[in-house]
Amino acid sequence: MSPAAAATPLQIWQDVSRIGVQCVVAAAQSDLRQALQASICDRVRSLAMPGAPAPLDIIPIGDPAILAPGTVTLLVHASAEPVPGGQLVAFTIRPFRAAAEQTTVLYGAAPRAATLQNSGALNEALDAALGTALSETLPWLGRRRSRPLDPAGS
Numbered sequence: 001m002s003p004a005a006a007a008t009p010l011q012i013w014q015d016v017s018r019i020g021v022q023c024v025v026a027a028a029q030s031d032l033r034q035a036l037q038a039s040i041c042d043r044v045r046s047l048a049m050p051g052a053p054a055p056l057d058i059i060p061i062g063d064p065a066i067l068a069p070g071t072v073t074l075l076v077h078a079s080a081e082p083v084p085g086g087q088l089v090a091f092t093i094r095p096f097r098a099a100a101e102q103t104t105v106l107y108g109a110a111p112r113a114a115t116l117q118n119s120g121a122l123n124e125a126l127d128a129a130l131g132t133a134l135s136e137t138l139p140w141l142g143r144r145r146s147r148p149l150d151p152a153g154s
Contacts, residue, residue: 010139012072012095012097012099013053013072013095013139015070016053016054016070016071016072016097017054017069017070017071018054018055018057018065018068018070018071018072019048019052019053019054019055019056019057019071019072019073019074020056020057020058020059020065020066020071020072020073020074021041021044021045021048021056021057021058021059021073021074021076022041022058022059022060022061022066022073022074022075022076023037023038023040023041023044023058023076023077023078024037024061024075024076024077024078025037025040025078025079025080026078026079026080027079027080027081027087028080028082032080032087033080036078036080036087036089036116037078039122040076040078040091040122040126040130041058041076042058043122043126043127043130044074044076044093044130044134045057045058047127047130047131047134048074048134048138048141050140050141051140051141052138052140053140054070059073066096066098067098068098069099071097071098072095072096072097073095073096073097074093074094074095074096074134074137075093075094075095075096076091076092076093077091077092077094078090078091078092079091080116083115085115085117086115086116086117087115087116088113088114088115088116089113089114089115089116089126090111090112090113091111091112091113091129091130091133092108092109092111092112092133093108093109093130093133093134093137094108094109094137095108095137108136108137109132109133109134109136109137110133110136112129112130112132112133113129114126114128114129
């Protein structure tokens with residue numbers, strides 16, 4: 001049995017006039033952190049753009065635009081840890097809107113992880129993980145879900 005789709009969009013997306021993307025990456029190497037932060041933000045913006053109900057922009061850390069009325073910001077929080085042959089990048093994506101409590105999203109997409117090769121360039125594994133997380137977060141991308149977990153463990 002599959003979960004039923006909501007008849008109306010979540011309140012966080014009602015009357016949205018701007019969508020932002022804001023990324024924070026934690027990594028031991030400053031140059032890797034900055035490059036990965038910019039790359040992930042750019043890729044999230046590109047993946048989220050098709051069918052978006054409002055303009056999509058990257059919002060830098062500290063920019064008060066995140067609090068503007070009608071703005072929903074996709075908060076991307078990632079961590080990069082060295083592993084043999086590259087970096088393991090774990091991340092979450094959560095929508096944020098500075099508005100009434102009714103628009104709060106308590107649980108968003110599940111955390112995801114992918115390994116980057118030593119070049120540090122985004123790869124298919126990270127791209128797929130970002131796309132899956134966005135499809136679970138953004139109503140215009142649809143909800144591609146894997147089979148629900150069986151609580152009985154079978």
